[in-house]
């Protein structure tokens with residue numbers, strides 16, 4: 001991390017977390033931060049659900065909810081970006097404060113509740129997107145919608161022409177009853193609607209499903225079965241957790257979804273179980289608590305074809321992307337893997 005980035009983070013950490021988040025957006029827009037472009041090497045280049053990635057590290061959903069930072073983010077080193085969540089209509093989200101830093105735990109709690117400017121604003125920005133890396137959209141449902149399942153299909157129909165992939169997010173804990181859509185029948189019906197919307201797009205794009213880390217063994221098996229039947233192209237494991245075990249920070253009892261370091265083990269276990277349940281037949285994206293090259297590598301060896309991160313950027317800044325990728329390349333080389341793909345799932349058993 002450069003001195004400038006360190007100083008910038010120190011300032012941001014003295015501010016209210018949501019104001020700091022807005023300030024970080026402004027800094028990126030103004031051109032601050034490292035600009036390595038997509039980092040790549042023959043070892044790091046990989047394929048996810050038919051998309052060629054310069055490297056397997058993506059930005060997780062929620063950082064750029066309104067797709068306002070596509071151009072600056074394209075230069076930060078990531079192999080792919082996921083923006084959103086976007087709902088059909090704009091909505092304000094939950095009352096503030098709704099974002100909390102848990103510094104002692106290297107974690108974050110958020111209860112944003114899908115605050116976003118709606119699919120029309122997102123589509124306008126996505127229409128002028130950069131094409132140097134794959135970009136996907138996290139689909140959400142309006143809080144006051146009378147047809148939440150239909151909302152996912154609506155956003156996909158409206159924005160799909162500008163996307164490389166779309167993610168069905170039924171795993172956010174911050175919209176009441178949203179996660180009920182992860183149940184077997186509800187999920188099958190919802191995914192059928194989304195796949196129908198995809199069939200109407202000018203170009204077929206992969207559809208991903210993002211799951212919660214708090215599913216029971218039986219619920220996880222149901223999700224895997226429904227995803228396979230619906231021919232989902234990849235599963236993202238996982239979203240934030242409601243679990244609060246082992247936290248020490250003063251904000252530990254705030255309502256919302258917990259992300260960052262305390263989520264790492266739990267989300268990696270879910271990932272490994274999902275890899276076993278799907279026999280490695282559905283590509284998996286591992287997300288939850290990645291803050292080092294070793295952790296990105298551990299997710300890959302637990303079964304992830306690619307990985308994403310968000311919360312660690314709060315503590316380590318955007319240069320972390322470059323550090324993780326250089327470290328990952330070295331770890332693959334150390335262990336004799338010529339490609340990321342060769343390492344996928346090779347240590348799954350230790351997480352089961």
Ligand SMILES: Cc1cc2nc3c(=O)[nH]c(=O)nc-3n(C[C@H](O)[C@H](O)[C@H](O)COP(=O)(O)O)c2cc1C
Pocket residue numbers: 060061062063065084085099108110112114138169172210238239240259260261263287288289290308309310311312
């Ligand atoms: C402030 C914040 C907002 C988020 N918003 C979304 C969202 O809109 N959609 C979604 O699928 N996940 C959202 N997430 C979850 C992240 O994409 C990711 O799954 C989770 O934070 C775990 O990764 P991490 O530990 O690297 O942060 C959000 C996370 C945070 C911290």
